[in-house]
Amino acid sequence: MSPGNLMEMVKVEHLTKLFPVRNRLLLSISSNIRAVDDISFEIERGKILGLVGESGCGKTTTAKLLARLLAPTSGNIYIKGEDIAGLKRKGLKKFRKNIQMIFQDPYESLNPRFTVHSTIAEPLKAQGLYDIEKIHDSLEVVGLTPPKEFLFRYPHELSGGQRQRVAIARALVIDPIFVVADEPASMLDVSIRAGVLNLLLDLREKYNLTLLFITHDLAVARYMCDNIAVMYNGKIVEMGDAEAVIKNPEHSYTKDLLAAVPIPNPKARRERRKR
Numbered sequence: 001m002s003p004g005n006l007m008e009m010v011k012v013e014h015l016t017k018l019f020p021v022r023n024r025l026l027l028s029i030s031s032n033i034r035a036v037d038d039i040s041f042e043i044e045r046g047k048i049l050g051l052v053g054e055s056g057c058g059k060t061t062t063a064k065l066l067a068r069l070l071a072p073t074s075g076n077i078y079i080k081g082e083d084i085a086g087l088k089r090k091g092l093k094k095f096r097k098n099i100q101m102i103f104q105d106p107y108e109s110l111n112p113r114f115t116v117h118s119t120i121a122e123p124l125k126a127q128g129l130y131d132i133e134k135i136h137d138s139l140e141v142v143g144l145t146p147p148k149e150f151l152f153r154y155p156h157e158l159s160g161g162q163r164q165r166v167a168i169a170r171a172l173v174i175d176p177i178f179v180v181a182d183e184p185a186s187m188l189d190v191s192i193r194a195g196v197l198n199l200l201l202d203l204r205e206k207y208n209l210t211l212l213f214i215t216h217d218l219a220v221a222r223y224m225c226d227n228i229a230v231m232y233n234g235k236i237v238e239m240g241d242a243e244a245v246i247k248n249p250e251h252s253y254t255k256d257l258l259a260a261v262p263i264p265n266p267k268a269r270r271e272r273r274k275r
């Protein structure tokens, strides 16, 4: 049975992922890395939750757990009330359609030997839903028009921004209900970064998408997200309305993160130094 109310698209409870550290000589497990350490949060339908934190704090591991590219050590992941934490192969395949992930590096996430057409066709074929019209529509939605100009290009024949748009088209073509975007714009040049971020915001408006948006940049999180969760050492140390978290950070780690964000106004910068 689904706990909570129907407004919650995503509900994570006590999610934990340990990675074993092996002792080379003994080939035994000497200890565990607590990459994700007992985290809980909810995301309402159509909302964007930002997950921020320094490198190595567990953001990508959280993303992969939610997309079920990794199996959790313990905890629950309810998507529309169904717990996907323990799903195995067959159940996972059925559920895969509902959750899609957009990765940081479009160079890595796109197969260099696949054309745009085969890249976007792949998830459709896996679900038995192949339809060229859907591929055309998805390219139009992400602004790669006219679609036929892009269909038979390989990743190396696209710009970085275009590649990330293909990755987004691929994620959206099977109408997921929840999308996990792991630093989707941070590898891109600043001149095209805003375009990709705005595209995600437009798609959220258009399809009422629910998003987990990962970034290490609080300014980007403020721009993109309704709520923000701050992660530190595998744990969520602070969570709340995006503006509130940024204006009145409670945890010292959030304050440190904010202090690292460049402030364009020199007066404000001086004020901050004084504190």
Ligand SMILES: Nc1ncnc2c1ncn2[C@@H]1O[C@H](COP(=O)(O)OP(=O)(O)OP(=O)(O)O)[C@@H](O)[C@H]1O
Pocket (backbone or CB within 6 Å): 019, 020, 033, 034, 035, 053, 054, 055, 056, 057, 058, 059, 060, 061, 062, 216
């Ligand atoms: N497959 C794995 N095996 C062992 N340890 C791992 C594995 N994947 C991640 N880790 C460890 O788990 C911790 C969290 O890693 P994760 O990739 O989730 O961090 P992150 O917050 O995404 O960092 P970044 O901002 O650099 O992308 C790190 O200490 C990392 O070394």
Ligand SMILES: [Mg+2]
Pocket (backbone or CB within 6 Å): 059, 060, 061, 182
């Ligand atoms: Mg990461």
